[in-house]
Amino acid sequence: MRHRLWIGVDLGTSGVRGLAADDTGTVRASAARPLTSTRRGGRHEQDPRTWVEAAVTVLGEIAGHVDPTAVAGIAVDATSGTVVLADGPGPEAAFLGPGVMYDDDRGGAYAERAQEAGAATWDRLGHRIGTTWALPTVLAMLADHPTGHVRHQVDVVTGALVGAAVATDAANALKTGYDAVEGRWPGEVLVGLGLDPDRLPPVVAPGTPLGGLGPRAAVESGLCPGTPVVAGTTDGCAAQFGAGAVAPGAWNAVLGTTLVLKGVAAELLRDPSGAVYCHRGPQAGWWLPGGASSTGARVLGSLLDPGRFDALTASLQEDPPGELPVVYPLAGRGERFPFTVPDAEGFWLDGDAPRPLAELVPACGEREAFAALAEGVAFVERLCFEHVAALGADVSGPRTITGGATRNPWWNQRRADVLGVALRRPRHDDPALGAALLARAGVEAAGGEPDLVAAAAAMVHTAEEIAPRPDSVDPDTALERRYARFRAALVDRGWWAP
Numbered sequence: 001m002r003h004r005l006w007i008g009v010d011l012g013t014s015g016v017r018g019l020a021a022d023d024t025g026t027v028r029a030s031a032a033r034p035l036t037s038t039r040r041g042g043r044h045e046q047d048p049r050t051w052v053e054a055a056v057t058v059l060g061e062i063a064g065h066v067d068p069t070a071v072a073g074i075a076v077d078a079t080s081g082t083v084v085l086a087d088g089p090g091p092e093a094a095f096l097g098p099g100v101m102y103d104d105d106r107g108g109a110y111a112e113r114a115q116e117a118g119a120a121t122w123d124r125l126g127h128r129i130g131t132t133w134a135l136p137t138v139l140a141m142l143a144d145h146p147t148g149h150v151r152h153q154v155d156v157v158t159g160a161l162v163g164a165a166v167a168t169d170a171a172n173a174l175k176t177g178y179d180a181v182e183g184r185w186p187g188e189v190l191v192g193l194g195l196d197p198d199r200l201p202p203v204v205a206p207g208t209p210l211g212g213l214g215p216r217a218a219v220e221s222g223l224c225p226g227t228p229v230v231a232g233t234t235d236g237c238a239a240q241f242g243a244g245a246v247a248p249g250a251w252n253a254v255l256g257t258t259l260v261l262k263g264v265a266a267e268l269l270r271d272p273s274g275a276v277y278c279h280r281g282p283q284a285g286w287w288l289p290g291g292a293s294s295t296g297a298r299v300l301g302s303l304l305d306p307g308r309f310d311a312l313t314a315s316l317q318e319d320p321p322g323e324l325p326v327v328y329p330l331a332g333r334g335e336r337f338p339f340t341v342p343d344a345e346g347f348w349l350d351g352d353a354p355r356p357l358a359e360l361v362p363a364c365g366e367r368e369a370f371a372a373l374a375e376g377v378a379f380v381e382r383l384c385f386e387h388v389a390a391l392g393a394d395v396s397g398p399r400t401i402t403g404g405a406t407r408n409p410w411w412n413q414r415r416a417d418v419l420g421v422a423l424r425r426p427r428h429d430d431p432a433l434g435a436a437l438l439a440r441a442g443v444e445a446a447g448g449e450p451d452l453v454a455a456a457a458a459m460v461h462t463a464e465e466i467a468p469r470p471d472s473v474d475p476d477t478a479l480e481r482r483y484a485r486f487r488a489a490l491v492d493r494g495w496w497a498p
Contacts, residue, residue, distance in 0.1 A: 008435025025459030031061035042105035077238035085148030107136030126270030127277035163214025207442030230442035242434030249397025262290035291337030327376035
């Protein structure tokens with residue numbers, strides 16, 4: 001029997017990637033195209049027309065390697081908080097400026113106002129408005145174009161594929177102020193801020209059918225007209241789905257430049273600190289809590305030569321390190337998760353004395369510094385899980401690890417040892433696979449509730465499971481003593497309150 005094909009398209013910061021996976025999760029074709037950004041100070045922009053051009057080109061390359069008639073659905077994920085203003089809601093509307101990316105800071109001056117105006121709503125939703133969230137960004141953009149219509153990055157692409165104005169998804173709408181509990185835009189709050197809710201798109205749950213592939217997009221891509229297009233999600237949620245973290249208790253940790261945790265909870269988590277916020281899951285009643293730390297693999301590259309990483313890893317595997325310095329591994333300034341401290345800076349402990357992170361390599365050598373920094377990131381990851389568990393999240397389910405750092409086997413093992421649980425590395429580490437799962441779940445739901453659990457069971461497979469070594473979970477080990485010192489050092493600074 002011929003397998004159906006499900007296409008997921010991932011709109012990232014530096015490029016667009018897509019893949020076609022069959023019912024078993026086997027990737028039958030993939031393609032990618034770069035995107036170019038313009039950065040000036042704290043501003044980060046892209047030409048929104050290139051989002052569509054790159055996505056259609058990617059679909060065309062995929063169509064050239066598969067049977068287009070086998071494609072049963074398409075879903076798109078995009079960067080959370082990326083928006084553009086247009087002179088209308090549909091794909092033919094003219095853009096009123098560049099696309100403003102998720103980390104652009106032009107809305108910073110509006111963030112406090114937005115937080116205060118909707119404080120009761122945001123408290124009920126369990127989050128705070130961040131300085132780079134889409135809501136303050138939109139308020140800053142409307143100062144120049146007060147009649148503009150707001151379109152999220154994902155809306156621009158799905159609207160072009162369908163050939164009509166489309167709804168956005170609840171995940172991408174969250175940072176624009178969407179009330180995911182009541183399922184509506186909080187009109188009274190937005191009007192008070194000068195934002196007309198009629199200039200925002202309607203909102204549907206991820207996986208909701210938006211329409212069929214329109215004639216123009218079909219011709220340009222080589223796919224069949226009418227191929228179902230379903231509402232997508234954010235890139236972080238798509239990565240979580242693609243890793244198989246789709247049921248309560250399951251979590252996925254993405255370790256790349258930074259560390260991002262996302263999981264599934266049966267109830268909404270409310271975090272007064274603002275470090276954790278929740279998307280609404282495609283399946284009714286489930287929530288997708290998550291947080292992004294400022295720590296991650298970036299800190300290793302800031303202090304050590306990346307060209308030496310493979311040699312250092314091989315050395316650590318051949319001759320495991322002994323006692324290591326305790327490190328809080330922050331490359332820049334400011335932490336977001338598991339605590340929010342804007343002026344936090346990295347440090348290491350020389351005995352009990354804190355020293356600047358820049359002194360670590362000269363004092364300890366590159367091999368021990370590499371190991372200590374990697375272990376420090378794992379300590380932050382463990383603290384993140386302690387934080388979400390304290391908020392009431394179930395963290396007892398399977399944990400998957402994705403991201404570029406998972407290519408380092410020594411680091412994977414050290415993370416399992418620090419966390420004290422087995423870690424699963426999926427066969428495919430790609431948000432586009434998560435979007436493909438969402439396409440399948442949405443199409444198969446036929447107007448009902450998407451079943452991501454069934455889709456993931458069929459399409460997500462484990463490449464490797466890393467179990468903690470038996471002696472690492474002993475509370476009297478040197479590893480546990482170092483973690484205790486790590487936590488104590490953060491408590492002493494007032495950054496962490498157990």
